[in-house]
Amino acid sequence: MRRKLEACLEAVNQVLLGKEPQVRLALACLLARGHLLIEDLPGMGKTTLSHALAKVLGLSFQRVQFTSDLLPGDILGTSVFDKDSGQFTFHPGPIFAELVLADEINRATPKSQSALLEAMEEGQVTIEGATRPLPDPFFVIATQNPVSQGGTFALPESQLDRFLMRLSLGYPARGAEKALLLGDSRRALLPQISAVLDHSELAAIQAEVPKVRVSDALVEYVLRLVEATRTQPQFAWGLSPRASLALLAASRAWAYLAGRDYVIPEDVQAVLPSVVGHRLRERADPSGHGGSTLVQGLLREVTPL
Amino acid sequence: MSQIQVIPRISLTWLLVAQVLVILPHLSHLPLWVIGLWLGCAAWRVQIFRMRANYPSTLLKLGLMIATGCGVFLSRGSLIGLDAGVVLLVGAFILKLLEMRTRRDALVLIFLGFFVVVTAYLFDDSITAALYSVLPVTALLAGLIGLQQSSLASRPWDTAKLAAGLMLQALPIMLLLFVFFPRIGPLWSLPMPGGNAVTGLSDSMTPGDIADLSRSGALAFRASFDGEVPPRTELYWRALTLDRFDGRRWSQSSALNYSPSPDWQKAGDPVSYSIVMQPSSQPWLFALDVAETSLPQTRQLSDFRLQRSKPVERSLLYQVTSWPQALREPHGSSTGLRRALQLPANVDPRSRQWARELRQQYPQDEQLVNALLKHFNQQPFVYTLRPPQMSRDSVDDFLFDSRRGFCAHYAGAMTFVLRAAGIPSRVVAGYQGGEYNPNGNYVQVRQFDAHAWVEYWQPDRGWVSVDPTFQVAPERIESGLEQALAGEESFMEGSPFSPLRFRKLAWLNQIRLAWDNLNYSWQRWVLGYQGAQQLELLQRWFGRVEARELIISLVGGGALFLAFIALWLFKPWIRNGAPEQRLFSQFERLLRRHGIYRKAGEVPGHFARRAAIALPRQAPEIIQFYRSFEAQYYAGESIDPKLLRSQLRQLRRALPLRLSRLDRQQ
Numbered sequence: 001m002r003r004k005l006e007a008c009l010e011a012v013n014q015v016l017l018g019k020e021p022q023v024r025l026a027l028a029c030l031l032a033r034g035h036l037l038i039e040d041l042p043g044m045g046k047t048t049l050s051h052a053l054a055k056v057l058g059l060s061f062q063r064v065q066f067t068s069d070l071l072p073g074d075i076l077g078t079s080v081f082d083k084d085s086g087q088f089t090f091h092p093g094p095i096f097a098e099l100v101l102a103d104e105i106n107r108a109t110p111k112s113q114s115a116l117l118e119a120m121e122e123g124q125v126t127i128e129g130a131t132r133p134l135p136d137p138f139f140v141i142a143t144q145n146p147v148s149q150g151g152t153f154a155l156p157e158s159q160l161d162r163f164l165m166r167l168s169l170g171y172p173a174r175g176a177e178k179a180l181l182l183g184d185s186r187r188a189l190l191p192q193i194s195a196v197l198d199h200s201e202l203a204a205i206q207a208e209v210p211k212v213r214v215s216d217a218l219v220e221y222v223l224r225l226v227e228a229t230r231t232q233p234q235f236a237w238g239l240s241p242r243a244s245l246a247l248l249a250a251s252r253a254w255a256y257l258a259g260r261d262y263v264i265p266e267d268v269q270a271v272l273p274s275v276v277g278h279r280l281r282e283r284a285d286p287s288g289h290g291g292s293t294l295v296q297g298l299l300r301e302v303t304p305l
Numbered sequence: 306m307s308q309i310q311v312i313p314r315i316s317l318t319w320l321l322v323a324q325v326l327v328i329l330p331h332l333s334h335l336p337l338w339v340i341g342l343w344l345g346c347a348a349w350r351v352q353i354f355r356m357r358a359n360y361p362s363t364l365l366k367l368g369l370m371i372a373t374g375c376g377v378f379l380s381r382g383s384l385i386g387l388d389a390g391v392v393l394l395v396g397a398f399i400l401k402l403l404e405m406r407t408r409r410d411a412l413v414l415i416f417l418g419f420f421v422v423v424t425a426y427l428f429d430d431s432i433t434a435a436l437y438s439v440l441p442v443t444a445l446l447a448g449l450i451g452l453q454q455s456s457l458a459s460r461p462w463d464t465a466k467l468a469a470g471l472m473l474q475a476l477p478i479m480l481l482l483f484v485f486f487p488r489i490g491p492l493w494s495l496p497m498p499g500g501n502a503v504t505g506l507s508d509s510m511t512p513g514d515i516a517d518l519s520r521s522g523a524l525a526f527r528a529s530f531d532g533e534v535p536p537r538t539e540l541y542w543r544a545l546t547l548d549r550f551d552g553r554r555w556s557q558s559s560a561l562n563y564s565p566s567p568d569w570q571k572a573g574d575p576v577s578y579s580i581v582m583q584p585s586s587q588p589w590l591f592a593l594d595v596a597e598t599s600l601p602q603t604r605q606l607s608d609f610r611l612q613r614s615k616p617v618e619r620s621l622l623y624q625v626t627s628w629p630q631a632l633r634e635p636h637g638s639s640t641g642l643r644r645a646l647q648l649p650a651n652v653d654p655r656s657r658q659w660a661r662e663l664r665q666q667y668p669q670d671e672q673l674v675n676a677l678l679k680h681f682n683q684q685p686f687v688y689t690l691r692p693p694q695m696s697r698d699s700v701d702d703f704l705f706d707s708r709r710g711f712c713a714h715y716a717g718a719m720t721f722v723l724r725a726a727g728i729p730s731r732v733v734a735g736y737q738g739g740e741y742n743p744n745g746n747y748v749q750v751r752q753f754d755a756h757a758w759v760e761y762w763q764p765d766r767g768w769v770s771v772d773p774t775f776q777v778a779p780e781r782i783e784s785g786l787e788q789a790l791a792g793e794e795s796f797m798e799g800s801p802f803s804p805l806r807f808r809k810l811a812w813l814n815q816i817r818l819a820w821d822n823l824n825y826s827w828q829r830w831v832l833g834y835q836g837a838q839q840l841e842l843l844q845r846w847f848g849r850v851e852a853r854e855l856i857i858s859l860v861g862g863g864a865l866f867l868a869f870i871a872l873w874l875f876k877p878w879i880r881n882g883a884p885e886q887r888l889f890s891q892f893e894r895l896l897r898r899h900g901i902y903r904k905a906g907e908v909p910g911h912f913a914r915r916a917a918i919a920l921p922r923q924a925p926e927i928i929q930f931y932r933s934f935e936a937q938y939y940a941g942e943s944i945d946p947k948l949l950r951s952q953l954r955q956l957r958r959a960l961p962l963r964l965s966r967l968d969r970q971q
Contacts, residue, residue, distance in 0.1 A: 215940070217939065262939050264909075265908040266910050304906065305889060
């Protein structure tokens with residue numbers, strides 16, 4: 001099973017060059033049944049990553065381009081009157097795919113954003129009084145552009161909290177970019193990827209991850225980290241219990257990916273920046289993006305032993 | 306040069322303030338040029354800070370240093386000794402300020418400053434000086450705080466407040482050390498500064514000497530009686546006896562020091578009291594007749610005075626018990642009596658003649674003495690501080706012509722006549738009376754209480770004291786010099802503003818006496834709290850203690866105290882975390898010895914891998930230990946903790962005691 005996961009990573013890395021850590025984190029996020037927010041400039045490979053992940057894991061893929069005139073119905077689906085049967089039939093929206101890419105999520109109005117975010121949290125949608133379950137592996141990758149903020153609706157903290165991880169892909173290394181330039185078009189490579197895992201295997205792995213053992217000592221470390229965010233003066237606010245649960249879940253997935261059935265502090269440290277970075281703000285600048293520097297401080301100050 | 310840590314502005318400010326405060330008490334004895342040097346250096350330093358001047362060059366610094374050394378040598382005649390040493394120290398303190406560039410220099414300056422503060426006590430150890438030294442110490446502390454780049458860096462008053470707070474916190478420790486710290490005698494002794502400038506009785510007397518003393522209001526000593534203070538007329542404080550007369554000057558005979566202690570018989574009720582004596586630069590102590598003291602290195606000389614082996618250069622506290630009615634040398638000593646009859650040849654013929662006449666008239670010694678006293682009483686003798694000049698036959702002049710004189714004239718003349726009549730007698734110099742301070746129930750005796758009286762020897766009765774001055778001016782004995790000279794206005798002529806001249810103003814007198822009482826308490830309980838007294842106090846608290854036991858218990862107590870603090874801080878009984886964690890700490894300590902430190906926030910695994918890379922030879926042991934640790938601590942596998950311990954032991958064995966640099970491949 002783990003060999004298959006390695007093969008998944010391998011396949012994605014073939015398409016997205018030089019982004020092994022991010023790919024691994026994205027996979028861990030998925031294994032922990034979390035949703036992923038990718039915050040980066042346009043053209044950094046956000047779509048490629050989502051597409052490749054969907055392919056490799058054998059998931060159905062839908063992309064929703066969020067715009068300011070996007071309505072909740074455009075995401076969830078609507079009932080349309082069928083003349084033949086004389087009934088309303090439900091036309092499911094793109095949310096009913098297994099992997100949904102919500103591109104430029106901050107361009108949509110809060111109303112549409114919350115429709116997606118509710119679906120993410122509940123795992124089901126209620127349309128016209130009928131509750132419809134979403135497909136079982138359900139994974140949302142939302143992207144947002146941190147730079148051009150004109151006409152956007154930034155996600156409030158409560159909604160950011162719904163994402164297990166926030167990643168940033170960043171520029172590729174020189175060698176990776178050279179290979180990119182010399183090789184085929186990435187989009188052309190995508191169809192060539194074949195599914196490595198099927199649904200049952202993915203479900204089995206997702207069931208395995210929570211069973212990864214967490215020792216008392218490690219929980220103490222997580223508690224110390226969380227306490228530090230709550231007591232140190234530089235933090236505008238501390239991490240919520242949801243955040244500490246998320247941190248533990250992500251660490252378990254990371255440990256599982258590393259082939260271990262227990263978590264060690266390395267795992268926590270590996271996922272910490274992406275799990276808590278978007279949940280923290282500096283006291284000096286509560287609306288800013290100081291989260292990552294705060295996380296570096298946490299890594300440095302809180303003793304893992 | 307970028308390594309140099311500059312001195313913050315606030316620290317420099319406080320250092321300049323501290324320097325003023327430190328040097329102020331020294332002003333009275335520093336040579337004038339040192340003060341000039343100081344002002345110049347301080348001004349230069351300020352200009353350096355304002356970037357208007359450069360630091361002195363090495364050559365200039367050398368020159369200043371040598372010039373200061375030469376200056377001290379020229380003005381003090383030596384570079385060693387306390388007086389010169391202190392000037393040299395102050396000079397160094399001043400020059401260091403100019404040279405000060407780095408934080409280290411500033412630290413040196415501050416510590417020098419503390420030392421200079423202490424040396425000021427050599428010149429003045431009064432309560433005011435002690436209280437004053439709080440100021441320079443606080444300023445120096447503020448300078449020290451200002452050196453640290455703290456949040457106080459721009460707030461001078463807060464810095465001073467913090468310094469004062471620190472001083473207050475040190476107070477209990479100071480008190481504890483004061484009470485318990487053993488007073489260790491000096492390892493070497495140096496002549497005390499200004500020893501020759503003390504006013505007081507000297508070992509010889511021309512009549513004018515005591516008149517000179519009477520112009521001084523300086524304190525001679527204070528005496529606290531255990532019981533009632535005896536009446537003033539009985540307070541004859543013996544200092545020394547003068548038994549050699551050369552026609553002009555009475556002096557003590559050199560043989561005294563070698564003669565054996567006199568024999569005397571205790572009689573009557575004893576009087577016990579303690580005396581705190583001001584430095585006199587003379588070896589004799591003051592006491593009522595006939596005195597015994599427990600003070601070490603002190604003995605009773607053959608003229609019943611107490612004498613120490615060394616001159617009194619510092620305030621001295623001693624306990625005395627006196628038997629005023631004791632019988633002194635009832636059998637006499639032949640050498641002593643012979644000395645008590647010595648007279649110079651060929652002077653004062655009229656007095657000798659008169660003595661012979663008296664002898665014929667009164668064959669009994671006592672009758673003769675009484676007649677002599679009656680003579681002083683009934684003839685028109687005048688008690689004055691302004692006697693006329695005497696010719697060569699001073700006793701003749703006094704007895705028959707001028708008849709004006711001071712106690713020394715009367716005592717000298719009487720002794721002369723007694724000797725000429727064949728009665729052994731001598732002049733006793735000392736102090737008479739003193740001012741009773743009701744606030745502290747003690748008597749303070751000042752230099753103007755200096756007095757001279759007579760004692761003569763009778764077979765079986767021994768030495769008997771008589772005071773001819775009493776016959777002439779009884780108010781001198783009964784109420785003091787000021788009353789005796791009421792009509793003359795010669796009392797304290799030299800110091801018109803001395804508070805002693807205004808004793809008639811009740812409120813001023815009250816303040817003066819209260820202040821004197823405070824100073825006396827300071828001397829008795831703070832300065833006098835030395836060896837014997839300390840032991841006595843501690844014995845009262847803890848039973849018998851020896852100095853050695855005291856030191857041992859002090860050191861032991863200190864160690865115990867620190868141990869308690871350490872226990873309280875480190876709490877070793879609280880086992881920190883799981884046994885694996887403690888073993889890992891040992892692992893860390895082990896590797897730390899080889900220069901491999903776990904960084905802040907570094908996870909154990911990363912640390913172990915780094916250590917394995919740094920110590921390739923011991924890598925297997927390191928990795929093995931870490932694997933077991935991880936399995937046990939994080940994977941929760943139930944492995945025997947002994948395994949981890951034994952693996953740690955293996956690693957310890959694998960590691961050499963010290964690695965050579967080559968073994969470590971960083």
